[in-house]
Amino acid sequence: xxxxxxxxxxxxxxxxxxxxxxxxxxxxxxxxxxxxxxxxxxxxxxxxxxxxxxxxxxxxxxxxxxxxxxxxxxxxxxxxxxxxxxxxxxxxxxxxxxxxxxxxxxxxxxxxxxxxxxxxxxxxxxxxxxxxxxxxxxxxxxxxxxxxxxxxxxxxxxxxxxxxxxxxxxxxxxxxxxxxxxxxxxxxxxxxxxxxxxxxxxxxxxxxxxxxxxxxxxxxxxxxxxxxxxxxxxxxxxxxxxxxxxxxxxxxxxxxxxxxxxxxxxxxxxxxxxxxxxxxxxxxxxxxxxxxxxxxxxxxxxxxxxxxxxxxxxxxxxxxxx
Amino acid sequence: xxxxxxxxxxxxxxxxxxxxxxxxxxxxxxxxxxxxxxxxxxxxxxxxxxxxxxxxxxxxxxxxxxxxxxxxxxxxxxxxxxxxxxxxxxxxxxxxxxxxxxxxxxxxxxxxxxxxxxxxxxxxxxxxxxxxxxxxxxxxxxxxxxxxxxxxxxxxxxxxxxxxxxxxxxxxxxxxxxxxxxxxxxxxxxxxxxxxxxxxxxxxxxxxxxxxxxxxxxxxxxxxxxxxxxxxxxxxxxxxxxxxxxxxxxxxxxxxxxxxxxxxxxxxxxxxxxxxxxxxxxxxxxxxxxxxxxxxxxxxxxxxxxxxxxxxxxxxxxxxxx
Numbered sequence: 127x128x129x130x131x132x133x134x135x136x137x138x139x140x141x142x143x144x145x146x147x148x149x150x151x152x153x154x155x156x157x158x159x160x161x162x163x164x165x166x167x168x169x170x171x172x173x174x175x176x177x178x179x180x181x182x183x184x185x186x187x188x189x190x191x192x193x194x195x196x197x198x199x200x201x202x203x204x205x206x207x208x209x210x211x212x213x214x215x216x217x218x219x220x221x222x223x224x225x226x227x228x229x230x231x232x233x234x235x236x237x238x239x240x241x242x243x244x245x246x247x248x249x250x251x252x253x254x255x256x257x258x259x260x261x262x263x264x265x266x267x268x269x270x271x272x273x274x275x276x277x278x279x280x281x282x283x284x285x286x287x288x289x290x291x292x293x294x295x296x297x298x299x300x301x302x303x304x305x306x307x308x309x310x311x312x313x314x315x316x317x318x319x320x321x322x323x324x325x326x327x328x329x330x331x332x333x334x335x336x337x338x339x340x341x342x343x344x345x346x347x348x349x350x351x352x353x354x355x356x357x358x359x360x361x362x363x364x365x366x367x368x369x370x371x372x373x374x375x376x377x378x379x380x381x382x383x384x385x386x387x388x389x390x391x392x393x394x395x396x397x398x399x400x401x402x403x404x405x406x407x408x409x410x411x412x413x414x415x416x417x418x419x420x421x422x423x424x425x426x427x428x429x430x431x432x433x434x435x436x437x438x439x440x441x442x443x444x445x446x447x448x
Numbered sequence: 449x450x451x452x453x454x455x456x457x458x459x460x461x462x463x464x465x466x467x468x469x470x471x472x473x474x475x476x477x478x479x480x481x482x483x484x485x486x487x488x489x490x491x492x493x494x495x496x497x498x499x500x501x502x503x504x505x506x507x508x509x510x511x512x513x514x515x516x517x518x519x520x521x522x523x524x525x526x527x528x529x530x531x532x533x534x535x536x537x538x539x540x541x542x543x544x545x546x547x548x549x550x551x552x553x554x555x556x557x558x559x560x561x562x563x564x565x566x567x568x569x570x571x572x573x574x575x576x577x578x579x580x581x582x583x584x585x586x587x588x589x590x591x592x593x594x595x596x597x598x599x600x601x602x603x604x605x606x607x608x609x610x611x612x613x614x615x616x617x618x619x620x621x622x623x624x625x626x627x628x629x630x631x632x633x634x635x636x637x638x639x640x641x642x643x644x645x646x647x648x649x650x651x652x653x654x655x656x657x658x659x660x661x662x663x664x665x666x667x668x669x670x671x672x673x674x675x676x677x678x679x680x681x682x683x684x685x686x687x688x689x690x691x692x693x694x695x696x697x698x699x700x701x702x703x704x705x706x707x708x709x710x711x712x713x714x715x716x717x718x719x720x721x722x723x724x725x726x727x728x729x730x731x732x733x734x735x736x737x738x739x740x741x742x743x744x745x746x747x748x749x750x751x752x753x754x755x756x757x758x759x760x761x762x763x764x765x766x767x768x769x770x
Binding site for chain 1: 540541546549603665676679687688689694695696697698699700701702703704705706707708709710711712713714715716717718719720
C-alpha cells in the first residue's frame with residue numbers, strides 16, 4: 127500500500143519517502159480502520175519533516191475518510207473526521223478532563239501513531255465524528271484546523287464589543303479570523319498578502335497589510351504568524367490587561383522583556399487543538415469559507431510534490447486525494 | 449527639608465543624593481500633604497536608581513504617614529497609607545475602570561511625581577486609606593506590597609484544591625506565599641535562603657531549597673524570583689492548561705521557546721499593583737506576618753545607607769523612619 131513515511135536512514139539522517147509496500151494496518155481493539163478520502167497538509171507536518179517532535183512513521187493528521195473495518199457494524203461505510211489525540215484515559219491528566227494533554231497520548235501522524243497520508247490508517251472509534259451529508263469532502267477536511275481555531279473561544283471570552291486583532295494571513299490566520307468575526311467583535315486582520323486578505327475582505331472582515339496606524343488598544347490579539355517576531359508585535363498591539371493568544375507553534379527562541387507583561391498585566395494563553403463538534407456545526411451552517419483556502423490538490427502518489435508545494439512561502443492549503 | 453532625590457548632573461549622569469534643602473511641597477487642589485512616618489524600600493526603587501523608568505525626583509512609594517494639610521478638615525491628623533498611581537480619570541482606560549493603567553498616570557516616586565523618602569509629600573485625597581488603630585506603623589507600611597500580592601487573587605481563581613508553587617523567597621515571594629496560603633491551596637515555596645524560608649515554615653507553609661522532586665504538575669506557579677531564569681523554571685513546573693503568574697519585574701531579556709506555551713496551552717498573566725482595602729483587612733486580622741520581614745530601620749538622614757543595605761543580595765525589607 128502507498129504511504130508517505132518519515133524514517134531514518136542507517137546513517138541517522140531523516141528521510142521522507144513514498145512507501146509503495148506499506149503494510150495494511152490492522153485496528154487493535156477499540157479502533158477502526160479508515161480509508162483516507164482527502165488529507166490536508168498543515169504547517170505542523172512541515173515542521174515534523176524538519177525533525178520537530180522526533181516523529182517517525184506515516185505523516186499527516188488532517189483527513190476525511192470512510193470507515194472500512196470496525197467492531198461496531200454501524201460505523202462501517204460512514205464518512206468521518208477524527209480527533210487526532212489518543213489519550214490513555216486513566217492518568218491524572220485524563221481524569222482531570224484534559225485528555226488532549228495526556229502525557230502518554232499518541233497523536234495521529236505526530237506522536238507514536240501512523241498518520242493519514244496513506245491509503246488506510248487506524249484510529250479509536252471514540253475519536254470519530256460523523257460528517258453530515260451536506261458537507262463535501264473538500265470542506266470536511268478542514269474540520270481539524272477549524273476546531274483549533276474554535277479552541278480560542280473555548281479559552282477566552284471574546285465579547286461582541288471587543289477590539290480584536292489577528293496577526294497573520296496564513297491558513298490558520300484565515301480560519302481564526304473567520305471564527306472570531308462570528309462573535310461580532312471589532313476585528314482587524316493584519317497580513318502580508320493582499321490576495322489572501324481578499325478572502326476575508328469578501329466577507330466584510332477589515333484587513334490591512336502591515337501594522338500602520340494600530341495603537342496598543344486591542345482587547346484581544348491572536349498571534350498566527352508562525353514567526354518569532356509575531357510575539358513582540360502582538361504585545362505592542364494589546365491594551366493593558368488585554369489578552370494575547372498564541373496560536374502558532376514557532377520553535378525559534380523568542381527574546382523578549384517580560385516585565386512589559388507585568389507592568390501592563392497582560393494575559394497570554396497558548397492555544398492548540400479544539401472541539402470538532404463545534405467546527406462541524408459551523409461548516410454545516412456554511413459560516414466558514416474554507417474552499418477559498420484550497421491552493422492545490424494532488425494524488426496520494428504525488429504527495430511528496432504536495433508537501434513541497436505546501437512548504438512554499440505563502441502557500442495556502444494543499445490537499446492530497448487517495 | 450530632607451529628601452532622597454534622584455537627579456541628573458549637568459554631564460547627564462544619574463545622581464542619588466540626600467537633599468537638605470528640598471522645598472516644602474504644597475498640595476494642588478484635590479491633594480493632601482502627608483508627613484511620612486515610615487517608608488519601605490522596594491526592589492522597584494533600586495531599579496529606578498539604576499535608571500529604570502527614567503525617573504527624576506524624590507524616590508519611594510511605600511509609606512505610612514499622617515495627613516498634615518488637607519481641604520477636608522476630617523482628614524487632618526489621620527494616619528494613612530495611599531495608592532501610588534494617580535490616573536487622569538477621564539481617558540478611555542480610566543473610563544474602562546483600569547485606572548492603574550492610565551497612560552497619563554503619575555506614580556508616587558516612580559513616574560512624574562515626588563515620592564515618600566522625604567519629610568513631606570503630596571497625594572490626592574482619593575488615593576488615601578485610613579489605617580485602623582490596631583495596625584502599627586511597622587505593619588501598615590507593608591500595605592502597598594501586600595496589596596500587590598493580593599492582586600494575584602484578583603486576577604486568578606486559586607482553588608482550595610489547587611497545587612500552587614511560589615518561586616522566590618524575597619520580600620515579594622514571602623508576602624505572596626502568605627496570601628496564597630490563606631486559600632487553603634496545596635502550596636510549596638521554592639527559595640535559596642533557609643533563614644527566609646523559615647519565616648514561612650513557622651506558619652506551616654511547605655518550603656524547599658531548589659526544585660528537586662517537583663514535577664510539571666502545579667495548577668498555578670507564581671514567579672517572584674526577580675530573575676530572568678525564573679520564567680523557564682516556572683514554565684517547567686506548571687501543568688498543561690495551568691496558570692503562570694509573573695509578579696517580578698525583571699528587565700533582562702528572556703530567551704524562551706514560546707511553542708511550549710502553545711502545545712501545553714499555558715496561561716500566563718502579569719500582575720502588578722493591587723487592592724489596598726483587602727491588604728488592610730488581612731493586616732487587621734493579623735493574618736500576615738510582616739514584621740519578620742523587616743531587616744533594618746534607618747533614619748531619613750541615613751536613607752542613602754538604607755538604600756545601599758536594601759540592595760545587598762538577599763536583603764529583606766529595609767525601612768526608613770522620618
